[in-house]
Amino acid sequence: EEELQPEGAQLSNIIRQAIKQRYDDTSNLDQILTLLESDKPSEQQLAIEELRRKGTPSVIALADMFKDPTLEDRFQTIRRALVIMGSHTRDPLVGYLGSSHEAQVANVIEVLSYLRETRIAAALLSHAIVNDDRTGVGQAARKALVRLVGALPSNQDAEEYLRTRLNYYLEGNVEALPDANMKVAVWNWDNAAQSITIQSYDVRVGSLIDVARVAADLYKLDPENEEYRLMHYRSLLEETKVTNGLDNALDMADGSPGADAASHGVGFIVEVLESSLADRRFPAAIAATEILGDIGSTELVAAVNGQPSLLVEIAQHPNRRLRLAATEAILKLDPQQPFAGSTFVGESLAYFVSTAGVRKVLTGDVTGTKSQFWIGLLGQMGYSGDRATTGRDLVFSALRSSDYEFILVGETIQNPPIQEVVQLLRSQPRTAEIPIAIVSDNPEDGAGARISKRDDATFCIASPNSVDSLLRHARRFLQTAQYQGITINERFEQSERAIRWATMILADSKYEFYNLQRHTKYISEALFTPNISSAAAEALQHIPSPVAQKALVLLASNPGVDVGLRKTAAKAFKESIDKHGTLLTRPEVLAQYDLYNRSLGLDDATIDILGFILDAMEARVSAQPETNSDSGE
Structure with missing residues (x-):
């Protein structure tokens, strides 16, 4: 018997493929329609049996025939074929109601009415009432509604019915039946x-x-x-x-x-x-x-x-x-003039620039071993985790970073307790809607459960003991916040867009009212993130700040950084000096000379870049104080 098993599996696979090929095959539809039109009952029965074996590709091929005016004499046969094929034709046919071909829509409506699909009544109401009775679509929709619900509704009845359906869908319900993965198939024209x-x-x-x-x-x-x-x-x-x-x-x-x-x-x-x-x-x-x-x-x-x-x-x-x-x-x-809240724009740009470009989760628990275990699970899911041991530290960390996708916090967190932690997070714009998962020993009746009942973006869960359990929870957390998760690439793209806007503002004095220079720190930090480094360098060259110049010099002087990025930073440094003079302190300038002198054994590219930096500083010598404050912060 074991020797027969491979042959049996192979035979089963061949049978499945043959069934699928027959299901998908549309090449013999013309022959089937001819049989269906036959006067011989045996040939009609053969056509019916063939149609019942057909799948969605045949539904589409038949419905598409309604667009061809040369096939008008066959429309009745095509309608009959679609009805014979049964209820699985309904969903794709509903999609055809948006077609711009009147004959196609009218014929599809008639087929749907004979399928006795009362669920399509809402889709037919506007066709029946808006379209003139003299049009093919209007006539077909009216007849279909009478066939489905017994009468043609008045305008008022139609509105009331549609409003009821609208409220039903606004509550999150759907017309199509979802599959096991809670997905629905939507057909559209x-x-x-x-x-x-x-x-x-x-x-x-x-x-x-x-x-x-x-x-x-x-x-x-x-x-x-x-x-x-x-x-x-x-x-x-x-x-x-x-x-x-x-x-x-x-x-x-x-x-x-x-x-x-x-x-x-x-x-x-x-x-x-x-x-x-x-x-x-x-x-x-x-x-x-x-x-x-x-x-x-x-x-x-x-x-x-x-x-x-x-x-x-x-x-x-x-x-x-x-x-x-x-x-x-x-x-x-x-x-181009100050307006109420104009500083919000600069703050918002700084918010996006400050992205670290990684998927991060903030964890907090009084027991360090618990949050460390959670971070281990998160690491296997592709997240980077930060830890806090008090409620105060957790809130501070959440407000400081724009990168956290959700917060995982123990119910027993203290200083302050969990209730106050959630209140503080919800009171701040940056964290008002971030999903919060409260880990509790009593997820049904504890303090976390009571909080979660008052806040749609807060959940109470049992302590996760595996990657799978935490992953299931994480999907639910993130779905509450958005229809489509924000990927790392999108975060980088948002950050780069923000830097480009910041560059435009910094390059033109008429936009000084945005007060963007006070966010120099975030742009300087972005310089060291490879994906957005070039954009940050362009912005920094417009900022008259020792912080900006020092950041550019540090990146350009680092032999471990890509040569192209280092050259970009060096050029931006030169532009900054040309516009603002040398703002580095004398010790910082001397350090560059020392770095150049010690680089003679390094690669040519590094030597050239370091020499370029010195040339830029020497080309425009400015009197420098012994120390300079980091006024850009």
Whole structure:
């Protein structure tokens, strides 16, 4: 029997492949349709049996035939074939409702009605009421609704039904059934490609896609309703931002959802932003903020009753992507005079520049061995962990760094206790929304459990004893904060963008009101992070500070650093001296001469760079005091 096992497995694999090939094969559809049209019952039965073995590729191939006017005489047969294939045709066919081909949509609607899929009633309401009864789509939708629900609803009934569905989806529910991994398959019509597409999404993303679809239908029913207009564009921007990637800029090309929303004007986009913030729909808020940066004016940064405007306030928002969007929007609007909260912009740029570029978690527990064990688990997950032994140290560390993805803290933490620690973290913009996991011996009824019930971003868990258990928890923590995690590469990209903006500000004296020089320390530290070193060097050359010059010299003089980066730093140092003179102290200057004299045995590139630094200092000699304060800090 053991000798037969490989052959049995091989045979089983061959059978599975044959079944799949038959399932996916669309080459014989024309033959099957001919059999289905036959007067002979035996041939019709053969066609029916073949159709029931067919899969999604055949559904798509048949539905695509509705676009071909030369096949109109066969449309009835195609509809019958799709109905025979059964309920698995429903989801891809619903995607065709967005097609721009009237005949295709009308025929698909008829097929769906014969499948008795009452779940599509909401999708048909706008087609039935908005489209004229004389159109093929309007007629098909009306007949389908009567077939499915027994009557054609009034406009009021349709609105009430759609509002009910909207609230259902806003609560996080989805239309499609999620799979074992809590993913849903979403079918959509791609106008550009003139074809149907399928994409798998997390159920939360699927929910907001359903929200956008129903909100669009409500807006179609009553385009004069301001509430519906607001909900439509808010959900459309949210869906677009999430499905296209939160790390990508909103598409503003003609015909895009961004351009469509922008056409309603600055005032309306501000309303979308306010609504999105109020309901914590941050992807929509990010999209609205990006639009304001493109179409707004400096009026958006003008003080309101002496207080910073909404856009300026958002430059301090705890949501990382939203904060950057607001900061960049303000800079695109290019105010050239001080405004209420203008220092927020510099603080925000410093926040992004200060990224360390690694995935970090902050841990805290009175027992050092526990937090050390957690850090060991985190290390196996690709995280770097920092430790705190008191509540005060934990809060201080969280506020000092912008890199922590979540906080893992023992319930027994003291000085202050866990309740005060969470309160302090939630009261600060930088940590207001960071996920917090409280590790408790009693995760159901302890102090941590009570705190977690009052705060959606705080969790109470049993002490993790393996990488798998901590990984499961971590996924849940991070999902509460965002639809799409922020990768290391995105952090670097955000940091580089911030440095580029900082360079623009520092290079022009008219932007001095941002007071960016006081953040020299963060730009100097960024110089030693390879991914953003070149950008930091360009910014530092514009800062008249000994801190900036010293950082440039240190990097350029370090033989362990990539030669290209060292040359970039050396050139920036020369530019700094040309503009501001030599700001290093005399001992620091003498140290450079000593370094050069001791470098004669090193490689040529190092010698050349060190010589270049000395030449730069000698080209413009300035009287130097014995000591200089680090005024750049």
